[in-house]
Amino acid sequence: MEPWQEPxxxxxxxxxxxxxxxxARFERTNFYPGGGGQPHxxxxxxxxxxxxxxTEVWKEGDAIWHRLRTERGAIAAGMTLHLSVSRDRRQRLVRMHTAEHILFRSLQNTLAKSLSLVKISLGPERSSLYVRADSLGWGDVLAAERLANTIIWEDRAITHHEMSREEFxxxxxxxxxxxxxxxxxxxxxxIVEVADFDLSACMGTHCRSTGEVRSxxxxxxxxxGDSWRIDFAADATAEMLLAAGEARNASARLGIPVAQLAGRIDAMLSELERLTERVRALSLQAGSVTxxxxxxxxxxxxxxxDVEQKQxxxxxxxxxxxxxxxxxxxRKGDNCQVLLMAKDLNIDAPRMLLGILGPLGGKGGGRDGSAMGGCPASRTAEVIPRLREALAWASRTL
Incomplete structure (x- = not known):
């Protein structure tokens, strides 16, 4: 193991x-040069x-280079120096990288369908896994999270196997x-091995046991895009306690167990959608027509x-x-949707609507006697006067 791989x-x-x-390049270095999704x-x-x-570390062939922001003196070949890696940041990244191995394998073991890794993005505070799967839901992700934490709490050993390609x-x-x-x-x-759980080819830095990840x-x-993104954190006790507290608070206010929260929320959202549709329909029926x-x-x-287009x-x-x-x-927020329909009239509705809305910073389109468009809500009051003028001109030419 190279010095820069020692966690x-x-x-x-x-x-x-x-x-x-x-x-500068040193005879030996403990600075990780970045790679495999893990920052330098x-x-x-x-x-x-x-x-x-x-400020930066990178690898060129077998050489590792370090970008330096000089504070005093001048550097020269042969000089003896003391190298200090940012301890807290390194520890966070080591936990994150190890957590990625555990979480991805947990997803593979949990899902009965194919799963492939697209890429990983590791950071000291939060990291992301990008995967492809036929389908993926919160149930799958939470089941993988539970398995991953079980592996962590079992404090399994993490070992490394170094070999040539022929030996592999x-x-x-x-x-x-x-x-x-x-x-x-x-x-x-x-090859990085999590005992009796995962084997991955990786040159990064990892914990010596799963327990060091903590959670x-x-x-x-x-x-x-065409992949699923899963954001996660390691050593996340504070985040877990906050989520647990909010869940218990919500369950107490609703008078149901925490385990029933998701089902109750689904039911409430469904009812809200039904009521919203009903209110929109009533609003349309009650709207004063001139x-x-x-x-x-x-x-x-x-x-x-806020009336739905179909209605x-x-x-x-x-x-x-x-x-x-x-x-x-x-009206819908900052925009105004405009519908124009005519029957048994020799009116090109799309052309008329575009002529009305264009000068107002809007646009429209459609076919024959039906057109739909929009303009900034702030120009709504100008639409009907312009429409009156257009219809008056059309009436004289019919």
């Missing part, structure tokens, strides 16, 4: 091997006549190893709010009659 090697004395501008380490280097902050070909448990052989180019492989808590979950004669035509119009069209259609034009102005 708790925070301090190291070494000599400067090479300097290029503001970057941060920290400091100090000597008798030199001190600097390490003969490794008895090769089929169980999570590895993308097309992306792994190193001549030597490092895994899923912060959020949802679909992103009728006015414009030449040989009749204009029927109304201002409404809007059905209501307008019920008001249509020969020689009648219907216009509904339906």
């Amino acid at each position: 708790d090697l925070y301090e190291l004395d070494t000599r400067v091997a090479e300097v290029k501008g503001d970057a 380490d941060l920290g400091r280097v100090e000597g008798a006549s030199f001190a600097a902050e390490v 070909g003969r490794f008895p448990r090769r089929a169980q190893v999570r590895i993308n052989e097309q992306r792994v180019t190193a001549e030597r492989l490092r 895994i808590y899923v912060l959020g979950f949802g679909q992103e 009728k006015e004669a414009i030449g040989s035509m009749t204009l029927v119009w109304a201002e409404l709010q 809007l069209v059905e209501r307008a259609d019920s008001l249509l009659a020969p020689g009648v034009t219907v216009c509904f102005l339906n």
Whole structure:
């Protein structure tokens, strides 16, 4: 194992091997150079006549380079320096990386369907797994979270197996190893094992036992593109206690056990949706409709709010009659939805609506005697006057 792979090697004395501008390479380093979703380490280097902050670490071939922000003195090859990795940040990243191994394997073991890893993104505060699966729900994710925490609380040993690619070909448990052989180019492989649970090819830093992770808590979950994103944190006792407290508070207010909260919320949301639809329908029925004669035509119009498009069209259609034009102005937040329908009139509704809404910063479209569009809600009051002018002109030309 390289010094930079030692999870708790925070301090190291070494000599400067090479300097290029503001970057230095050391004979040995305990700074992780980044890779596999795990960010590089941060920290400091100090000597008798030199001190600097390490702001970036990266690998070029077998060499590891460190970007330095000099605070005093000048660095030179052969100089002896003391390297200090940021302890708290390293510990958080080590826990996160180990947690990722445990959580992904827990997802694989929990799901009866295929699951593949797209990528990981690790951070000291929160991390993310991106996976592909036929389907994934909160039930699956929470079951994996429970299994992951069981593995952590059992404090299983974490060991490493280093071998050549040829030796890996003969490794008895090769089929169980999570590895993308097309992306792994190193001549030597490092297999990280969580006892009796997981085998993964990985060059990162990991805890020495699962108990050091302390806990895994899923912060959020949802679909992103063609994959699922699962946000999580390690050593998340505070977050878990907060969630548990909020859940108990909610269960007490509803007078039901915590285990019944999700079902009750689903029922309440369903009822809310039903009532919302009912209120919208009643609002549409109760909305005052204005009728006015414009030449040989009749204009029927109304201002409404938050009515669903299907209900809007059905209501307008019920008001249509020969020689009648219907216009509904339906406010939705900062926008105003405009519906224009005409029957038995030689009116190009889409063209007329576009001519009305265009100067108001809106747009519209449709077909024949029916058009739908929108404009900023702040310009709503200008729509009907412009429509009256358009209909008056159309009435004179019919």
